[in-house]
Amino acid sequence: MTVPEPGLPMTVPEPGLPTRVRIHEVGARDGLQNEKSTVPTEVKAEFVRRLAEAGLTTIEATSFVHPKWVPQLADAEQLFPQVSDLAVDLPVLVPNERGLDRALALGATRVAVFASATESFAKANLNRTLDEALAMFEPVVGRAKAEGVHVRGYLSMCFGDPWEGAVPVPQVVRVCRALLDMGCDELSLGDTIGVATPGHVRALLTELDVPVEKVGVHFHDTYGQALANTYAALQHGVTTVDASAGGLGGCPYAKSATGNLATEDLVWMLQGLGIDTGVDLGRLVATSAWMAEHLGRPSPSRTVRALSHQE
């Protein structure tokens, strides 16, 4: 055990857990796309830069979805060149081939597609059946891979769906396999409406039976379960965890969603467990406090509130 510096937890490692976790930071994309107000491009660019300076190495920068659907990220063409010199991975979301073209034209080397585990969400989000949605992603993934681009496959509604309720594990496994078969390098298993609990997480990861380096987890804190679920995933060996600086964001299909797992709350736990992330918690908290001020409301992250004395 090591004595903590002020503002850091005591480090007590737990045998069997990973020694290093890659945080996939989604605040600039998943966070800001769900904000009511549109953040100016230069503020977004500074946000991404500050996240990199805080030690995050995978920062999802923006989305090349049609501006009609996500006006908050309509400036992807302007933003990306402002941050592409950073020495970090900068994946971008591409909804379809047109989005992929735009991302490739700017030199993106990592893209992500956004699928769902349920018919209802495919219908609501893409106006397609689940199989039609998967068929739509196939050429996107195929062309990206042909260009040597790393592809992440988001899978939303892996645990519960606002229309369908609980989502059966075998159904999620089927869609996961389809995404891997078409060439996705990694998956991000999303609990979009935040209903999962640790036993459910463990059941899906066990049933999925995919090498852990290909699996990330993406939890929402709607019912306060995100960190406990993450801990369960770490115990299963997962080493990629999605989180959003300051807990920014939410889900437009889950009205009361309080947003993504806050990166700071995650880092606090990982630091306490002796798991290396490369993140400087103080700098990260300062960044989220700065963004919260810009957005005009306190961060939903408990750790940001505690360490920046916001209340």
Next chain:
Amino acid sequence: MTVPEPGLPMTVPEPGLPTRVRIHEVGARDGLQNEKSTVPTEVKAEFVRRLAEAGLTTIEATSFVHPKWVPQLADAEQLFPQVSDLAVDLPVLVPNERGLDRALALGATRVAVFASATESFAKANLNRTLDEALAMFEPVVGRAKAEGVHVRGYLSMCFGDPWEGAVPVPQVVRVCRALLDMGCDELSLGDTIGVATPGHVRALLTELDVPVEKVGVHFHDTYGQALANTYAALQHGVTTVDASAGGLGGCPYAKSATGNLATEDLVWMLQGLGIDTGVDLGRLVATSAWMAEHLGRPSPSRTVRALSHQE
């Protein structure tokens, strides 16, 4: 797996976890004693009654501390007789022999003393050394036991202390043993400033080596860690978990403490894990939403916000 009713998580049990957990509900005492405004006695009595109707079976009702120190609970003599007919356990906090006398006079059959694991907190809270504080509790516990009264020993600052930083596990174990040796029937290990992480929890429980039925855990959510820590304690076999309806309360010594683990967030996880608590989540959420309205601010519980559509 069972399909959930709306507003409940899918149940996916985890092998090795307890099948039943006793929630020690502290909202009426630990929660309300930290509120700025004093809640009228009849509202407190209704709160306790509603908690019992929601299925909670251990409800800490009030504190017999001197009104000068905790004016919010100065009405203990008036409140206790209004709820003592409920068919639930109603422990009360007694700081010293005078408090014990007052509690016994009203027919209390369960009391709790409030010790700390650190010199600094004993000094700040009781103006005594740690050993002097323990010596002060000895006759309280001894007399209570002689009267056939069940005694719980709270131990605050088991993980971190605002003055001393990290608290060494052996020091906590020593104070735990002292409380058990003087006759306490159970302990409540408190993370008063909310800094603990799961590995630290596991280390303390392992080192403590006391039958799990004598150990409760009491986590604060200052850094968002309370539920993950609870999950770690469950994996260790702990079956008594302290929580506060709606996440009421905090710690006067930790300014930015966001309060106790919310009972609703706990019940959500336990229900998802198939662990029986006897609690009706809908009724509990309604109770906390009612109290939040009375206090004039939204509940800090994520689950209460999600299910009662507060934001």
